Amino acid sequence: MGQLDHVLEKNRAWAEGIKADDPQFFQRLSNQQAPEYLWIGCADSRVPANQIVDMPPGELFVHRNVANVVVHTDFNCLSVLQFAIEVLKVKHVLVVGHYGCGGIRTALRNEGFGLIGNWLRHVQDVRDRHQSVLSNCDNEHDQADRLCELNVIEQVGHVCQNNIVQEAWKRGQRLNVHGFVYDLADGILRDMGLSASSAESWEQVKQNSIDELIVRPVRSGRQKKA
Numbered sequence: 001m002g003q004l005d006h007v008l009e010k011n012r013a014w015a016e017g018i019k020a021d022d023p024q025f026f027q028r029l030s031n032q033q034a035p036e037y038l039w040i041g042c043a044d045s046r047v048p049a050n051q052i053v054d055m056p057p058g059e060l061f062v063h064r065n066v067a068n069v070v071v072h073t074d075f076n077c078l079s080v081l082q083f084a085i086e087v088l089k090v091k092h093v094l095v096v097g098h099y100g101c102g103g104i105r106t107a108l109r110n111e112g113f114g115l116i117g118n119w120l121r122h123v124q125d126v127r128d129r130h131q132s133v134l135s136n137c138d139n140e141h142d143q144a145d146r147l148c149e150l151n152v153i154e155q156v157g158h159v160c161q162n163n164i165v166q167e168a169w170k171r172g173q174r175l176n177v178h179g180f181v182y183d184l185a186d187g188i189l190r191d192m193g194l195s196a197s198s199a200e201s202w203e204q205v206k207q208n209s210i211d212e213l214i215v216r217p218v219r220s221g222r223q224k225k226a
């Protein structure tokens, strides 16, 4: 018995279950993928992209890293972005943060060390840029939640400012960039009200989002329009 036999057994049972419902499922998927969505999320094991939005294999193209950061020189993330936009022609890029993020909390507390400290420095840049918003929070817990939200706003910005996205918009490709936050406590994905579909729209969307955070309770998501 191998140590990971239970993993392989679970996989076989899963594949059998899918085939019982749809015998051609894997054969069809092996020929091509045509996802409409690129998900850029945190690597946290509690935030599994497909399960959260109840989408089967083939519907989400996924990139995950610690604290869902989009760095202009990260060729891993940029390669995913380029392939998703130029080859798969996804229609939506979703940047998905999550409340209770260990990476965000570590960055907030200055606890990152070694290699991860360099990665989380990007989140600390977000923290430092928005001290005035964070200082409105009553406690560290709320500050961490707010930093999750601010980090999503900033990373959506990095996607919008990226030349792969800018070029797509310039040639008229239909592409929307969105910011969501997932709550580990209730399993709900909250729309941050960020949605950009052109280079011109992003700056206004960003400023409105940050202004709104000042008056919006943490974990509240987008305010419903009356």
Ligand SMILES: [Zn+2]
Residues within 6 Å of the ligand: 042, 043, 044, 066, 067, 068, 098, 100, 101, 102, 103, 104
């Ligand atoms: Zn996380």
